[in-house]
Amino acid sequence: MVPFPIMAFWLLKTEPGAYSWDDLVRDRRTVWDGITNPLALRHLASAKKGDRAIVYHTGKERRAVGIAVIVKAPYPDLRAADPRRLVVEIEADAPLARPVSLHEIKADKTFAGWELLRLPRLSFVPVPEPMWRRIASLAGT
Numbered sequence: 393m394v395p396f397p398i399m400a401f402w403l404l405k406t407e408p409g410a411y412s413w414d415d416l417v418r419d420r421r422t423v424w425d426g427i428t429n430p431l432a433l434r435h436l437a438s439a440k441k442g443d444r445a446i447v448y449h450t451g452k453e454r455r456a457v458g459i460a461v462i463v464k465a466p467y468p469d470l471r472a473a474d475p476r477r478l479v480v481e482i483e484a485d486a487p488l489a490r491p492v493s494l495h496e497i498k499a500d501k502t503f504a505g506w507e508l509l510r511l512p513r514l515s516f517v518p519v520p521e522p523m524w525r526r527i528a529s530l531a532g533t
Contacts, residue, residue: 400438401519402445403508404460404482413447413458416484425469425479432516436478439516441465445482446519446527448508454494456527459485488531502526 404424406412416422427436439462447458464481497503503526507517519527 400440400443401521401524402435402439402443402462403448403456403517403519404445405448405450405515405517407451408449408453409451412449413484413487416447416458416460416482417487421463421481421483423479424482425471425477427479427516428474428477429514431511432514433476433478435514435518436480436516437466438518439466439480444485444524446524453491455491456488456497456531457491458487459533461485486533488527489533490531492527492530496530497527500526500530 411422427433441462441464443462445460445462446456447460448456460482462480463483466478466480468475469477469479497506498509503509503523506520506523507514511517
C-alpha cells in the first residue's frame with residue numbers, strides 16, 4: 393500500500409512592486425528566490441513538491457491574495473554566493489475569492505502566536521492547517 397503524501401502549507405511574502413500575484417499568474421511558474429533569513433531558509437528546506445502556499449503582498453497592501461503550488465522541491469540557488477541559499481519553483485493555483493488583510497488576521501484569535509505576526513520579517517513561514525482553513529474561510533474560498 394502506497395501512503396498518501398502529507399501536504400504542508402506555507403505563506404510566501406512578496407512586495408507587489410517587485411513581484412506580485414498578477415506577475416505569477418502572467419508567468420504561470422517562477423523560481424521563488426531571494427530568501428536570506430536563516431529561519432526562513434530552514435522553513436523553505438522543509439517544503440515539498442505539492443505543498444500549497446498563500447501568496448501574501450507586503451508593503452502598503454499587507455494582505456493574502458492567492459494560492460500557489462510548490463512544483464519543484466527546494467534546491468540550491470546557483471546564482472547566490474552562499475551555498476546555503478535555496479529556492480523552490482511555484483505555480484499560480486487560484487486567487488483568493490477575497491483578499492484577507494493583515495488587520496483581519498491580527499483581529500482573529502485563530503492566528504495567535506503565528507510566525508507571520510510574531511516574526512513579521514520572515515518571508516517564508518509555515519501555516520498550520522487550522523490557520524490555512526481560517527484564511528480560506530475569511531476569503532470565502
